[in-house]
Amino acid sequence: MQQHAEVARREVLIAEALALNPIDRSALDSVRALQERWQQLAKALPLERKIEQALWQRFRSACDALFAKRKEAAAGADADRRRHLAEKEGLCGKLESSMAESGPMIVKILRDAKDAWSKAGPVPRTVETQIEARFQSAVGALQKQLDAAKRGAADTELNALLAKVRLCQLLEQAAADAQETAPATLEQWQALPALSTKFEHALRMRFEKALDALQAADGRYQVTLEQNRGPLLQSLLRFEILAGVESPTELSRERLQMQVEVLRSTLKTGAVTSKEDALLDLCKLAALPDKTTVVRIEQLIGKLKSAG
Numbered sequence: 001m002q003q004h005a006e007v008a009r010r011e012v013l014i015a016e017a018l019a020l021n022p023i024d025r026s027a028l029d030s031v032r033a034l035q036e037r038w039q040q041l042a043k044a045l046p047l048e049r050k051i052e053q054a055l056w057q058r059f060r061s062a063c064d065a066l067f068a069k070r071k072e073a074a075a076g077a078d079a080d081r082r083r084h085l086a087e088k089e090g091l092c093g094k095l096e097s098s099m100a101e102s103g104p105m106i107v108k109i110l111r112d113a114k115d116a117w118s119k120a121g122p123v124p125r126t127v128e129t130q131i132e133a134r135f136q137s138a139v140g141a142l143q144k145q146l147d148a149a150k151r152g153a154a155d156t157e158l159n160a161l162l163a164k165v166r167l168c169q170l171l172e173q174a175a176a177d178a179q180e181t182a183p184a185t186l187e188q189w190q191a192l193p194a195l196s197t198k199f200e201h202a203l204r205m206r207f208e209k210a211l212d213a214l215q216a217a218d219g220r221y222q223v224t225l226e227q228n229r230g231p232l233l234q235s236l237l238r239f240e241i242l243a244g245v246e247s248p249t250e251l252s253r254e255r256l257q258m259q260v261e262v263l264r265s266t267l268k269t270g271a272v273t274s275k276e277d278a279l280l281d282l283c284k285l286a287a288l289p290d291k292t293t294v295v296r297i298e299q300l301i302g303k304l305k306s307a308g
Helices: 002-019 027-044 049-096 103-119 125-176 186-191 197-216 219-227 229-243 249-269 275-283 291-307
Strands: none
Touching: 002 027, 002 049, 027 049, 049 103, 049 125, 103 125, 125 186, 125 197, 125 219, 125 291, 186 197, 197 219, 197 275, 219 229, 229 249, 229 275, 229 291, 275 291
16 A cells, blocks of 8 residues: 555656746756655655666656756757847947948938847847947947037038028128118028028028118118117027026126026916027027127027037
């Protein structure tokens, strides 16, 4: 009767060995624990030699099968890691060879590469740090190039903006002086790069209005230019505050008052005037600035370039 009970206990161990999941991390510890229990049972109450050997063979076969499956799974995992490494090396190579592409194409390449990288599986641990560093370096180089291109484009637009403001100022001063010949032409305007839509539209209207007034010798326009001196100075001071640029020391009192007004308006409406909107308000205002004001405007635009 006890022999039957011991056989049943060994059958349980065999069943447990067969039930182990070979890819489970705890599988090795579990099979070793089963082997120890088998040895303890065998020592405590040995079975008939023939029965013991038959049961042991079945148990060992179950253990060997688990070891074989684990080895096979490990080999498959290694192959997968090598394949993933090849995929990531390909992504790095594509990024590294994309420096000559256009800005929009680089944006797409970066987006696709980051998406593919996040979906790629693990690589061999020995090269994990190196391949990650290579990828981040390639991404950083392309992003740096994009940032430089954006700064270059912004500087180009600010240069064109400044040039168009100067053309407007030339015509406005000529209109105020009642000159007979226009010091700036539409051809000069059109030779400059186009601005973003709202700036191009606002300055083009200012330019054409000054040109028409000059050609028509419109005295009312001269009065408007004089009346706009004050609003221009206010708009410039507000823009200097929003841009974080110092104003002339003699305007310290006016600047403090303006800062209080800006803060009060923000708290009341919750709306914050952007630097772009403040610049637009400044640029579209036709007026007769003195030399100091002209210098402030040009220096302010120059600082916007360096800050970009």
